[in-house]
């Protein structure tokens with residue numbers, strides 16, 4: 001081998017070994033890189049796996065919360081639906097049968113027929129990864145989806161629409177029975193009337209309701225009378241639209257919401273399997289379906305094809321969970337079973353009894369305008385207010401104006417006369433303000449029926465229109481007379497004003513004298529016949545005044561409402577045709593006789609709580625029957641009275657309340673409170689409260705003049721002492737301490753405490769008794785005849801003057817004082833226990849009585865008073881407890897009745 005070859009080999013080997021070395025390096029590098037890449041890949045794969053797991057967990061968490069939310073939301077929705085259903089169907093409208101009982105509601109509710117089957121919360125889908133548990137399986141604290149509450153399936157009937165039942169016949173019957181019972185049980189007995197048409201079973205379909213037939217809450221029509229029934233119902237709809245809604249309201253529901261009145265019953269016609277309808281029947285049925293609900297005419301149809309339409313609920317009866325109703329969309333219903341027979345019959349019997357007992361009272365509210373409309377009316381032309389509804393559902397308005405001006409109301413006891421007066425007053429008082437209307441109220445019946453209009457101990461409010469209330473005046477006919485006198489004076493005042501403005505009636509006077517306050521006056525006298533019952537001066541004057549007021553009051557806005565419970569009251573007037581003729585408005589309560597015209601017997605057949613109102617003197621053609629709302633309820637009345645009372649501006653005075661059973665108090669007498677110590681030359685002795693429209697004290701003036709003495713006559717110690725105490729206290733109040741002298745002498749031990757009490761009240765008053773009265777009278781007699789002028793008056797109060805001791809001498813002194821004292825300002829105020837005894841003091845039967853210028857008689861008959869009374873007659877006086885007759889010859893034409901002031 002050549003060197004060169006060897007050289008070449010070496011070189012090649014070297015080259016190869018280099019190459020090998022380089023390749024080895026490259027391989028190692030490559031392997032290293034490959035290892036790193038593998039590690040990186042494995043890290044990435046691990047990271048990807050971990051991320052995937054996290055994402056899955058997040059997804060699971062999200063899915064779980066979505067499911068939870070879905071379940072709660074569904075539960076809440078179902079709960080809300082159940083709550084709403086409870087509100088829409090309270091009480092007997094929605095209660096399940098096992099706890100059901102009738103509960104009349106204020107307005108119609110939706111009625112339950114079964115239970116809505118709401119979609120349940122969906123069962124959770126299978127977990128995505130088999131074997132991987134759902135979170136709530138892992139965590140025992142997470143609860144399973146909640147159960148849905150029960151949501152009743154409700155249908156609307158009364159005031160809303162009609163119900164058509166299809167499907168299973170037997171189950172459909174149960175739906176009809178259930179609906180009907182719920183409708184009856186949620187309304188006031190008698191306000192839902194059911195008309196059954198059941199040609200197949202001749203009423204058998206409604207057999208459970210049989211108890212409602214006798215009071216005609218349920219009536220059946222014959223199998224061939226469907227046409228007639230539909231015509232009748234259409235007739236009702238037309239009538240109600242024309243006369244009840246009268247264009248003012250679109251439905252009875254609206255009328256009720258606005259006026260709180262429901263003048264028509266709901267009429268529910270139940271048509272069970274009518275077969276095929278002829279054209280006329282079909283047309284009438286469609287009319288009713290369209291227009292009936294607004295007029296309270298509703299149909300429950302079962303077994304008759306009816307096209308769906310607005311206001312028509314279609315119930316498809318089916319067993320189990322397969323029933324449906326048109327307003328429920330796709331939701332299924334489980335129908336309730338029919339009402340249990342025991343519940344059904346008991347309820348029907350209960351309703352029948354309630355209906356047979358008579359209509360339920362209508363509330364006073366139905367007569368009242370909206371609060372925003374109160375006190376808006378003008379009485380310039382008259383006073384008009386509703387008194388209730390007629391049987392046809394129209395409002396009966398009653399007017400007092402120039403014609404008819406006055407009203408006569410009659411009704412035997414308990415028929416609701418007082419209630420009618422309250423209702424009328426309430427309806428008027430809510431419409432007319434006190435500047436438009438004033439009430440004067442007098443009740444001759446025993447009791448306090450009108451007292452509620454004046455402030456009392458329990459309730460300080462009063463009816464703002466009331467100016468005067470007289471209660472318990474049955475023995476104080478004088479109070480009635482006082483009212484008539486007062487109204488007579490007001491009549492003259494108005495007539496004078498009318499003359500001055502050259503007008504003839506109140507409307508014109510108000511137009512001419514807009515700034516004047518000329519309210520119409522309504523004087524109500526309940527049991528007025530008591531006022532006219534005696535054959536005496538009171539009756540004579542009362543009748544004269546009544547005649548005048550009735551004749552002339554009409555144009556001066558003075559209206560009389562006379563009420564009487566028995567025929568004698570009306571007959572008291574009957575003898576005075578001219579007077580009766582003025583009372584053209586006649587109101588008769590059930591069984592009232594003779595108040596309407598002789599031949600008009602409408603009141604005889606009136607149902608309870610109704611009245612005949614007749615504005616044409618009782619002529620039969622003018623009869624209007626009205627159902628009067630209940631106004632007697634104190635709470636309802638108080639609500640109205642308080643509302644009106646709060647409208648009064650502050651400072652308005654309450655009405656005068658005259659209560660014949662209450663003893664007046666001197667300290668409350670305005671006349672007594674007005675007395676001032678001015679040492680008057682004409683001091684006034686107050687004696688008692690007069691029976692008058694204004695609170696006024698009977699009085700006698702003890703001026704310097706003959707006869708100015710006072711005698712109190714009778715045996716009643718307490719009352720005699722009360723009169724003397726009033727006289728003494730009132731006189732003392734008019735003098736300064738030294739301005740007058742007072743002396744009291746008492747000879748009756750029974751009167752001594754009262755005499756001593758008066759003595760204690762009068763400063764520096766002298767006290768005398770049997771032991772020293774002779775000195776007093778001797779001095780007084782000397783003073784009476786003295787020549788020098790008296791510097792101050794001396795009042796001598798003698799208790800039991802007829803028992804004066806001291807024999808003739810003392811008696812002569814007393815006679816001297818009585819005759820001559822007053823001119824020298826010495827006045828005797830004495831109590832004699834009989835009129836004859838006073839006569840004895842004065843000198844016996846033939847003696848003059850003029851030293852006694854004023855007297856107050858207690859239990860002394862009128863005839864005994866004749867000697868002390870001018871003219872030939874005697875005053876008309878029949879003694880009665882705690883009343884006295886007062887006469888003062890210097891001012892009176894006739895005697896007046898007074899009420900002694902009670903101890904204060």
Ligand SMILES: Nc1ncnc2c1ncn2[C@@H]1O[C@H](COP(=O)(O)OP(=O)(O)OP(=O)(O)O)[C@@H](O)[C@H]1O
Pocket residue numbers: 361362411412413414415416417418419420565609610627628629630631632633
């Ligand atoms: N329209 C009515 N609605 C409901 N209840 C009435 C109605 N009218 C009267 N009443 C009730 O009947 C009863 C007798 O009524 P009210 O006192 O008015 O009769 P009256 O004829 O005035 O009787 P009396 O003359 O004996 O007082 C009362 O309890 C009253 O609440």
